[in-house]
Amino acid sequence: xxxxxxxxxxxxxxxxxxxxxxxxxxxxxxILEAIHNHKREGASIEELAKETNVSEYGVRVLxxxxxxxxxxxxxxxxxxxxxxxxxxxxxxxxxxVNLYFTHDICYNGLFYLKDSIVNGKPEGLKTxxxxxxxxxxxxxxxxxxxxxxxxxxxxxxxxxxDDALKIIFKDSPSRIYDIGGNTGKWAxxxxxxxxxxNVTIFDLPVQIRAAKENxxxxxxxxxxxxxxxxxxxxxxxxxxxxxxxxxMSQFLDxxxxxxxxxxxxxxxxxxSPDARVYIMETFIDNQRxxxxxxxxxxxxxxxxxxxxxxSKMYSSSAMKYIVDKAGFECVDEHHLHGDxxxxxxxxxxx
Ligand SMILES: C[S@@+](CC[C@H](N)C(=O)[O-])C[C@H]1O[C@@H](n2cnc3c(N)ncnc32)[C@H](O)[C@@H]1O
Numbered sequence: 001x002x003x004x005x006x007x008x009x010x011x012x013x014x015x016x017x018x019x020x021x022x023x024x025x026x027x028x029x030x031i032l033e034a035i036h037n038h039k040r041e042g043a044s045i046e047e048l049a050k051e052t053n054v055s056e057y058g059v060r061v062l063x064x065x066x067x068x069x070x071x072x073x074x075x076x077x078x079x080x081x082x083x084x085x086x087x088x089x090x091x092x093x094x095x096x097v098n099l100y101f102t103h104d105i106c107y108n109g110l111f112y113l114k115d116s117i118v119n120g121k122p123e124g125l126k127t128x129x130x131x132x133x134x135x136x137x138x139x140x141x142x143x144x145x146x147x148x149x150x151x152x153x154x155x156x157x158x159x160x161x162d163d164a165l166k167i168i169f170k171d172s173p174s175r176i177y178d179i180g181g182n183t184g185k186w187a188x189x190x191x192x193x194x195x196x197x198n199v200t201i202f203d204l205p206v207q208i209r210a211a212k213e214n215x216x217x218x219x220x221x222x223x224x225x226x227x228x229x230x231x232x233x234x235x236x237x238x239x240x241x242x243x244x245x246x247x248m249s250q251f252l253d254x255x256x257x258x259x260x261x262x263x264x265x266x267x268x269x270x271x272s273p274d275a276r277v278y279i280m281e282t283f284i285d286n287q288r289x290x291x292x293x294x295x296x297x298x299x300x301x302x303x304x305x306x307x308x309x310x311s312k313m314y315s316s317s318a319m320k321y322i323v324d325k326a327g328f329e330c331v332d333e334h335h336l337h338g339d340x341x342x343x344x345x346x347x348x349x350x
Contacts, residue, residue, distance in 0.1 A: 012069075018065060019065065019069040019071075020099075020102070020103075020107075022062050022065040022066055022069065022071070023066070023069075023071060023089050023099065024099060024103050025062060026062050026063075026066060026071070027089065027090070027096075027099070029052055029054050029058075029062075030051075030052050031048055031052050031054065031059060031062060031063070032066075032071070032072075032082060032086055032089060032090050033090060034047075034048050034051045034052050035048065035063075035072055035080050035081065035082050035086070036082045036086070036087070036090055038079070038081070039081075040075075040081065041075070041077075041079060041081075042074075042075040042077075042079030042080050042081040043079055043080055043081075044078070044079050044080075045059050045060050045063065045080075048063070048080070063080055066080075066086070067080070069085075070083055070085055071083060071085050071086040071089060072086050093155070094155065097151050097152050097155045098152070098295055100148040100151065100152075101148050101149065101151070101152035101302075102298075103148070104144060104145045104148035104149075105128070105145060105148055105149050105152070105302070105306065106124075106301075106302050106305070106306055108124065108127035109122075109123075109124020109125060109126075109127045109128065109305050109306040110124060110301070110305050110306075111124065111127075112124040112126075112127075112305055113301060113304065113305045116304050116305040116309055117304065119309075120309055120310065121309040122134070122303075122304070122305060122306050122307055122308055122309035123305065123309075124305040124306045125305075125306050125307070127306075128141065128145065128306070129141070133254075133307060133308040134149075134306060134307045134308065135204055135206075135207070135254065135307075135308075136204065136206060137206065138150075138182075138206065138207060139183065139206045139207055139209065139210035140206060150183070153182070153250065154185065156250065156282060156341065156342070157185065157186075157249050157250050157280075158185065159338075159339045159340050160249075160280065160336050160340040160342045161185070161186065161189045163334075163336045163337065163338070163340060164249070164278075164280060164336070164342075164344060165189065165190060165193045167278070167334050167344055167346075168190070168245055168247065168278060169190075169193065169194055169197075171244070171245075171276065173197060173243075173244035173245040173276075174196065174197060174198065174244060175197070175198045175199075175200070175242060175243045175244055175245075176190060176197060176198070176199045176200070176243060176244070176245045176246075176247055177199075177200050177202060177239065177243040177245070177246050177247065178190075178199055178200065178201050178202065178247050178249075179202045179203075179232065179239070179246060179247065179248050179251060179263075179267070180202070180203055180232070180248055180249070180250075180251030180254070181199075181201030181202060181203050181207075181211060182201075182203060182207050182211065183207060183210045183211050183214050184201060184210075184211035184214045184215050184225070186199075186247065186249060187199040187201050187211070187215065187221075187225045188214070188215065188218065188221065188225075191221040191224050191225060192220075192221060197224065198224045198225070198226070199224065199225050199226070200225075200226040200227070200228055200243070201225065201226070201227050201228065202228045202230040202232070202239065203228075203229070203230070204229070204230075204231060205229045208227050208228070208229050211227060212227055232255075232263050232266065233255075233259060233262075233263075235262075237266070238266065238269070238270065239266055239267050239269070239270060239271075240270055241270040241271065241272065243271070243275055244272075244274070244275050244276070245275065245276055245277075245278060246267050246271065246275065246276070246277040246278070247278050247280075248277070248278070248279050248280070249280040250280065250281065250282070251279075252279060252281065252314075252319070253281060253282075253303070253311055253312065253313050253314060254303070254307065254308060254311050255308075255310075255311050256310040256311055257318070257322055259310075259311075260319075260322050260326075261322050261325055261326045264277075264322070264323065264326035264327075264328060265326050265327070268326060268327055268328065268349060271349065273348070273349050274348075275348075275349075276331075276346055276347065276348055277328065277346075277347040277348070278344050278345070278346055278347070279319065279323075279344065279345040279347065280342050280343070280344045281313075281314065281316075281319065281342065281343060281345075282296055282313060282341045282342055282343075283313075283314060283315055283316040283319065283343050284296045284297060284313050284314070284315050285315040285316055285317065286316055286335065286341075286343045287341060292341050296313040296341075297313065299313050300312035300313045316333070316343055316345070319345065320345070323345065323347055327349065327350050328347040328348065328349060328350060329347065329348055329349075329350045330345050330346070330347055331346050331347065331348050332345075332346040333345055333346070334346065
């Protein structure tokens with residue numbers, strides 16, 4: 001990279017929040033949609049102002065920043081059209097889920113990233129609520145914020161469930177423990193997938209309450225799902241014996257390496273030697289697309305500044321190292337295909 005290009009890149013970083021807020025504001029005010037609707041001829045500032053009820057001044061400052069950031073570009077007659085980047089901001093579901101998660105959950109809290117690193121605590125969490133970790137408040141976040149968090153979480157896990165079900169049910173389990181089962185999506189999917197299986201959801205009280213509400217009216221499955229309020233970080237909590245499968249989806253990334261080891265040891269303590277533990281994660285070293293790796297390393301900083309202050313998205317090699325230390329053997333590694341970014345590690349007791 002030439003020095004002038006590097007200086008330009010450095011400036012993009014220095015002004016990065018301006019670009020982010022411009023993209024967000026243009027989506028929210030319908031300006032990007034309006035530009036896109038004009039197709040190849042593009043739209044003038046005056047047209048956009050009229051169509052979106054935003055002042056010409058407002059449209060102009062946003063569109064000029066968006067042009068510099070290559071979200072829109074000018075046609076020969078001076079109108080604005082959306083670029084491919086603009087198109088993805090507007091229409092790509094994953095981009096939108098990431099953008100709204102960043103805006104609603106992370107943006108204010110990231111201001112405290114330095115303090116979080118220095119103090120080893122999620123100092124940005126105070127922008128959302130008065131909790132020790134975000135998990136104490138997930139299901140009681142205010143409406144729009146709750147939607148953004150759950151859209152983000154579910155977008156990634158939901159896309160993997162079909163493939164994951166095939167892997168987990170290959171040995172016909174009769175009881176699954178879903179640890180960190182959240183609002184019950186996996187429990188619902190697996191009890192619908194198999195008419196005989198029973199599932200117990202382990203999670204914090206606030207999520208268990210939400211899961212009970214979700215599942216309570218589902219006549220065909222509700223009798224096969226149990227709920228267990230459990231804080232996996234509490235040294236006195238136990239995971240009882242009795243499961244054929246211990247399922248942890250996007251769960252262990254919520255903890256530090258020593259905490260993951262302690263959780264695995266807790267599971268190992270009472271599990272039968274024939275049972276299997278499945279860990280489904282988006283590992284940073286198992287991604288096919290640079291956008292995915294970029295999203296994951298960014299998500300680590302959400303854990304640092306907002307969620308809990310001490311966890312991250314892990315590489316599969318780091319996870320396998322902890323798994324081994326906790327007395328498990330990784331007997332298989334399933335790479336999910338299609339729209340999924342996940343890997344499932346299949347473990348048994350050593
Ligand atoms: C990122 S979500 C994953 C949810 C779900 N398994 C999925 O795949 O979408 C992590 C879940 O772990 C739960 N959790 C976090 N800390 C916990 C703890 N100390 N004990 C029990 N559950 C916890 C959260 O409440 C949340 O439901």
